Amino acid sequence: MEASRGAVRRSAGVTPPQARGKQANGGFLGWVSRQQWILSVGVILIVWQLAAAHYDAEIILPYPAATLKALAAALVDPETLINLGITLGRVLTGFAYALIIGVPLGMAMGASKKVRRVVSPIVDSVRQVPIMAWVPLTIVWFGLGDGPTLFLITMVGVFPILLSTIAGVDNISPDFFHAARSMGASKGSIIKNVVIPAAGPDILTGARLAMSAGWMSVI
Amino acid sequence: MSKLEIKGVSKQFGAGDTVHRVLDDVGMRIAEGEFVTLLGPSGCGKTTLLTIVAGFQHADEGVVLLSGNVTDGPGPDRGFVFQSYALFPWMNVRDNVLFPMRQVAMSAEDQERRLAELLALAHLSGKEHLYPHQLSGGMKQRTALVRALACSPEVLLMDEPLGALDYQMRMLLQGELEAIFMRERVTVLMVTHDVEEAVFLSDRVLVMGLGGGRIVRDLKIDLPRPRQRKSERYHHYKDVLTDALRDAMGGAGLEALERLEMGAAQAELPPLSVEEIEVGMMGQ
Numbered sequence: 017m018e019a020s021r022g023a024v025r026r027s028a029g030v031t032p033p034q035a036r037g038k039q040a041n042g043g044f045l046g047w048v049s050r051q052q053w054i055l056s057v058g059v060i061l062i063v064w065q066l067a068a069a070h071y072d073a074e075i076i077l078p079y080p081a082a083t084l085k086a087l088a089a090a091l092v093d094p095e096t097l098i099n100l101g102i103t104l105g106r107v108l109t110g111f112a113y114a115l116i117i118g119v120p121l122g123m124a125m126g127a128s129k130k131v132r133r134v135v136s137p138i139v140d141s142v143r144q145v146p147i148m149a150w151v152p153l154t155i156v157w158f159g160l161g162d163g164p165t166l167f168l169i170t171m172v173g174v175f176p177i178l179l180s181t182i183a184g185v186d187n188i189s190p191d192f193f194h195a196a197r198s199m200g201a202s203k204g205s206i207i208k209n210v211v212i213p214a215a216g217p218d219i220l221t222g223a224r225l226a227m228s229a230g231w232m233s234v235i
Numbered sequence: 236m237s238k239l240e241i242k243g244v245s246k247q248f249g250a251g252d253t254v255h256r257v258l259d260d261v262g263m264r265i266a267e268g269e270f271v272t273l274l275g276p277s278g279c280g281k282t283t284l285l286t287i288v289a290g291f292q293h294a295d296e297g298v299v300l301l302s303g304n305v306t307d308g309p310g311p312d313r314g315f316v317f318q319s320y321a322l323f324p325w326m327n328v329r330d331n332v333l334f335p336m337r338q339v340a341m342s343a344e345d346q347e348r349r350l351a352e353l354l355a356l357a358h359l360s361g362k363e364h365l366y367p368h369q370l371s372g373g374m375k376q377r378t379a380l381v382r383a384l385a386c387s388p389e390v391l392l393m394d395e396p397l398g399a400l401d402y403q404m405r406m407l408l409q410g411e412l413e414a415i416f417m418r419e420r421v422t423v424l425m426v427t428h429d430v431e432e433a434v435f436l437s438d439r440v441l442v443m444g445l446g447g448g449r450i451v452r453d454l455k456i457d458l459p460r461p462r463q464r465k466s467e468r469y470h471h472y473k474d475v476l477t478d479a480l481r482d483a484m485g486g487a488g489l490e491a492l493e494r495l496e497m498g499a500a501q502a503e504l505p506p507l508s509v510e511e512i513e514v515g516m517m518g519q
């Protein structure tokens with residue numbers, strides 16, 4: 017408590033550390049200036065070009081120009097766009113399931129030792145299953161349609177969300193809960209006014225991980 | 236009938252060989268409108284007792300009666316001021332102070348009226364859109380205090396409410412606290428290890444001893460308000476309580492007390508910046 021008091025006091029008047037952290041990793045390009053961006057893209061293109069010239073074989077490493085042409089062709093090809101849309105839809109749906117399962121379960125596990133004791137062994141064992149091992153099972157369960165894909169996206173997304181939600185709720189100072197309860201707050205009010213705002217940044221971190229994991233798993 | 240009565244409260248931590256009986260059959264009665272301070276050395280169980288009264292933890296034995304009714308769990312009938320303030324960092328001053336009023340059935344009109352009254356009382360008018368990290372220690376303390384007072388609790392519990400502030404700010408805030416209490420007329424149970432603070436603010440001081448948390452001294456502070464620090468009687472009370480506090484440490488004597496005070500001084504934060512002190516004084 018001594019340490020946190022010091023930290024709070026020191027941050028008075030300047031950007032709170034939390035906000036600073038959020039900006040810094042808010043977007044990859046957020047803090048990169050235009051010149052830096054051109055420079056790094058230029059370097060990549062030059063290295064790529066040299067490497068491609070070295071091999072000079074399409075099958076090993078195509079030239080940047082050829083790749084960009086293919087990309088341009090793909091972007092105007094309606095079929096590719098439709099497929100892209102379908103994939104995006106699947107990722108978003110799976111991500112939504114992961115959120116719907118992960119956030120409430122994580123909150124329950126973060127808030128109650130009892131729930132955590134019961135649920136943890138299940139979560140921990142399911143988490144150990146390599147993601148590809150689910151594939152045959154899910155085909156048996158859901159057939160060949162969207163089901164298996166959605167299941168996998170949900171599966172890879174739910175754990176980062178769950179773990180970061182638990183950590184987020186765990187890190188809330190007990191004083192906040194005590195304060196809220198001594199001001200007459202109901203359970204619902206505590207979730208809305210204390211748990212979500214306090215654990216929100218952690219939940220978002222998990223959601224970001226889940227989103228990229230979901231995207232990776234469909235490609 | 237007492238406003239607050241603590242009856243035979245015991246609490247121990249640990250189990251088996253390492254059991255530590257922090258509170259052993261502790262009792263006290265506090266009358267309506269009385270400002271009572273629990274003064275005792277660090278680690279004697281003050282916070283434990285206060286959080287039991289607040290309902291944040293349960294006593295192993297004994298009960299806490301509020302206006303004659305047994306309490307169970309925290310509730311808005313007992314306001315609490317935390318040493319660390321526990322203001323919600325994601326809410327500005329306005330939303331922090333409105334929070335307790337929004338938890339009870341109170342019309343929007345009444346909420347606004349009460350908010351304006353509390354902000355004026357705490358010299359925070361015009362500061363309602365600042366977030367806790369933008370406030371000085373003194374402003375945070377006053378925000379936390381009026382938030383706890385917002386719904387007029389029957390008893391206000393304060394755990395070292397000025398403990399996180401430096402010496403000058405503490406003196407200043409003691410005066411402001413007194414003014415607020417003379418206006419709001421609430422029953423208070425405060426915890427501190429600071430003799431000066433106890434004498435300045437209290438109607439009665441209970442000195443708590445190490446080992447079981449028994450009350451070793453019950454001293455009425457019979458001084459007119461607002462309190463003057465210069466009077467001879469004021470110094471007399473301070474001397475009596477300093478002695479009692481020393482005895483409360485179980486014959487460990489002056490060295491232990493000094494060691495404790497030095498420890499406390501070291502644990503304190505660096506002095507406040509000039510701006511911060513000025514911000515605090517603007518409230519005067």
Ligand SMILES: Nc1ncnc2c1ncn2[C@@H]1O[C@H](COP(=O)(O)OP(=O)(O)O)[C@@H](O)[C@H]1O
Nearest residue numbers: 248249257275276277278279280281282283284
């Ligand atoms: N949750 C706990 N578990 C174990 N020991 C505790 C707990 N809370 C308090 N104690 C012990 O009880 C004693 C009294 O603590 P506390 O009430 O915080 O003292 P004070 O507020 O007077 O400084 C201390 O020795 C402390 O270590």
Ligand SMILES: [Mg+2]
Nearest residue numbers: 281282283394
């Ligand atoms: Mg304490």
